[in-house]
Amino acid sequence: MKNTAKKLSNVQPIPLLKQEALYIGIDIGKERHVAGFVSLTLLERHQRFEACPTLAFENSREGFSALVERIRTLAPFEHCFALVEKTGHYHKALIQYLQELDIPVYLMHVQERPKGMMKTDKRDALNLANTLYNQLALGIQVSDKTQLVRQAVPPTPAAAQLKGLIRHRYELVHEATQRKNKLTAICDEVFPEFTRILHDPNGPTALALREHFPTPAALATASLSALKEVRGKAHNIGNDRLLELQRLATESIGTKDIVRQRGLILEQTQLTRELHLLQEHIAQLEREITTIVVQAREGRILQSMGIGPIQAATIIAAIGSIENFPNAGSLKSYFGWSPTVIQSGSTVDSVGQTHKGTRPMKQMMFLIVSSLIKRDTEWAKLYERLVKTRCPYDQRTGQRKGKLRIIGRVAGQLIETMYALLKTDAEIIGKALPNEPPPEPVLYDPEKHRQHREGHYQPLKVSVRRSVLTLLPHSSP
Structure with missing residues (x-):
């Protein structure tokens, strides 16, 4: 810690522009972390991101304080963004510490280092900071979703x-x-x-x-x-x-x-x-x-859909916060129930389930759907209708073929409904005043689901109507 303090005393602050953002990449370790700092001013001064400043700090309260003091010399907290990789559990304490300071924290999957590149913690930290700078400041899009950075939203209390x-x-x-x-x-x-x-x-x-x-x-x-x-x-x-x-x-x-x-x-x-x-x-x-x-809002919503308490708890724990998912497709992909299309000319053309996602949630969703289609629910009616129309009858076995695909279809619609209800409830909580209790959550209604299935669609979100510009006929003078 003395060496860290000595390094801090020798560092010359680099004043950034008042509205300029600072991007921090943190290479996580068990006992020591390394932070790299990238911004427009730093890049103009050092010409390349590999030469930007870094800081090694301990995984302790003193080390976190040293990181905060270094950040203060570069930019205010409201202009800072941090990125870490998902590596075990060593990053959780640091993420919580930064979020308490209202510093947005982003996560990404562990990236494979190109062959032949020298491995150092400093290079890894600066590479993360540069990745965050490219995607947030420059808006560079990536084709590989594993390289996409996503903001880490704190989990709900439940x-x-x-x-x-x-x-x-x-x-x-x-x-x-x-x-x-x-x-x-x-x-x-x-x-x-x-x-x-x-x-x-x-x-x-x-x-x-x-x-x-x-x-x-x-x-x-x-x-x-x-x-x-x-x-x-x-x-x-x-x-x-x-x-x-x-x-x-x-x-x-x-x-x-x-x-x-x-x-x-x-x-x-x-x-x-x-x-x-x-x-x-x-x-x-x-x-x-x-x-x-039973006491959580998310639990009441999921149980209204016919999901048991243990299964609902597994879903709540896996999601953390519905704000972590920008749309229903990302939630289906995380659960391992999104379709994948393989197509190449006329020789390869197939649709199947993704091999990604968390295995416990993939298994749990299969058990949930298997339970719902055995009871008198709208999901069971949907399953029976799709089996009759999509599954061909096998004369030899006396059974219909392809029922697993129908289970995947029902699971996808179940996740979409789940996402819509949880997202709506999150928006309700966000609009509630601090000193007033939020209104009751919007629960799943089987009657509305039946009407939706019959063609009477009622969206959960109220669409904002755009003003229509009416052209008046030109009057001659």
């Missing part, structure tokens, strides 16, 4: 709370599935006939029986009253099925090796306890997530 909870729930569910797979493998080795009576070997009743009677011999020699006590109030297994389970235990072909059984029983006991703990934590997270979704 999204900020749900992001960590949804991620933690996803990890816990993944770990619980691993435990279940291991328990299933142990059951197949110790007592493979167990699933004839209880199809799910990891259900509550099945785990209770396996925990109290870990081997087929222990289950076969147990009394019926002991089995009924462990079964509890479960209605999916009666006394006759318990007796049948005991009969299968006496004839089981599971492993008889005592040493092997002892190791499997110990592993099964630990896995069962771990699974119970994971399920308890998942239930606690889901209760907290549901409470947040």
